[in-house]
Amino acid sequence: MRRTTLLFIPLLMAAASTHAGFRDASEALGFSGDGKAAFADFNGDGWSDLLAGGHLYRNEEGKKLVNVSEKAGAHGNGIWADCDNDGDTDLFIFSGYGPLFLNQGDGTFKTAELPEPPAGSSQGAAWADLNNDALVDLYVGGYEAWQQAVYPDLILVNEGNGKFREEWRSPSNACYSTRGVTAADFDEDGDPDIYTSNYRLQPNFLWQGDGKLGKSNVAEAFGVRGIPDAVIDYTGGIRYPICGHSIGSAWGDLDEDGHIDLFLGNFSHPPGDQDRPQFLRNRGPAENFHFEDMSGTAGLAWQESFASPALGDYDNDGDLDLYYTTVYGTGSGGIKNYPVLYRNDGDWKFVDVTGEQGLAQLSETYQAAWGDIDNDGDLDLCTNGKLFVNDGNDNHWIKVKLEGDGNNVNRSAIGAQVRIQLGSRILTREVESGTGEGNQNDLTLHFGLGSQTEPVDLQIRWPGGKRQTMDRVKVDQQYSVTYK
Secondary structure, eight states: OEEOOOEEEOOOOOOOSSOOOEEEOHHHHTOOOOSOEEEEOTTSSSSOEEEETTEEEEEETTTEEEEOHHHHTOOSSEEEEOTTOSSSOEEEETTTTOOEEEEOSSSOEEEEOOOOOOSSOOSOEEEEOTTSSSSOEEEEOOOEETTTEEOOOEEEEEEETTEEEEEEEOOTTSOOOEEEEEEEOTTOSSSOEEEEEEOTTOOOEEEEEOSSSOEEEOHHHHTOSOOOOSEEEETTTEEEEOOOEEOOBEEEOSSSBSSOEEEEOEEOOSSTTSOOOEEEEEOOGGGTTOEEEOHHHHOOOOOTTEEEEEEEOTTSSSSOEEEEEESOSBOGGGOBOOOEEEEEOSTTOEEEOTTTTTOTTOOOOSOEEEEOTTOSSSOEEEETTEEEEEOOOSOEEEEEEEEOOSSSSOTTOTTOEEEEEETTEEEEEEOOSOBBTTBBOOSSEEEEEETOOSOEEEEEEOTTSOEEEEEEEOSSEEEEEEOO
């Protein structure tokens, strides 16, 4: 087991004695723009920047967000990763199966050539190193033209230097209406697995990877495809058991047992036989990483037009909370639908704190992503075309920015997991690309630590399975850790 030296990065400290909630800082920061959101520090200055509503905003030390799309030459709905391992973060725009913008390291981007895309469109994608060669590949979801065509999913394999080849696409008679795409190493074998949220009452896919570009759809066997009912036919010649209208889903360890769980997000009309959202518990190696439905105790109140979830520990108490958007202002029967924030109280119980946290009655949106825009150690929220700054509390925290060496691990460290044990609790985070429908949380990992004041140990599991340990890391700090 390797041990390494940490680079400490001083940050501001949150000072409120109790959690004061969120405040809309959009006007003060100069931000506006609904549409998908993705956080990343694209210029390497230590402050998270934001791609939102198709525009790229540079963060000027948490005081201002400046729209630099035209100057930078990058725009659209996309996801971030250092795909050429040159030390800066690149941007893939998924909505048209591309383009790919390569970061030049000077605040500008240039367009890279990608394989000729099929006709169609995409609602989401995820970066993941599918063959463990230290280069992040792309899984791109294909959506549909309703009752006309269903578009293929693609796997684009990274060959280095910004060049990709098409490895696989959904067969023309087996395309599903993919919306959100998210990746995680749920089975802890060192390689990524891909979950696709499929619409039109279609079963979802869980592609279990083998680290060599092989994959198997294990959604049914592992209990995450949805709750099947009668079999129907759909556009493009596919036939499937009715499940849910999934729009976006999210991976995260919701019960602090060290295993990555899954929140399956479903839009659902009033009939009770349509799948509602599911909280799915990963039962770990003892049960071969199969999943158990914990939705019955979770307490999530039904809304018709649920859409894109994002998991983050907004109150720094150590567990992951749920923010979940809606996309109808008014649903069936004239019922109003609003995005919600649910606090995780442990033991698979979640409490609606939307109003008390300053997020009541937001409008319909697909936008939901977490990032620490002001570097004060708590997570801020981009949603509904606004940026909500978290006013924090006295709970403690640690932030960890991982970086691969570009030879054994991709430079963005996508797929790496970090665990912190606090008594019987094991806090787990994974560097991910793509959450919900087309959004992306910050690549820097955030851990709330509650009342913990003593130093903690970090257990890092890199893609490929190699582990490192950092002992006695002080709280209320950000650290950078490079694979060695």
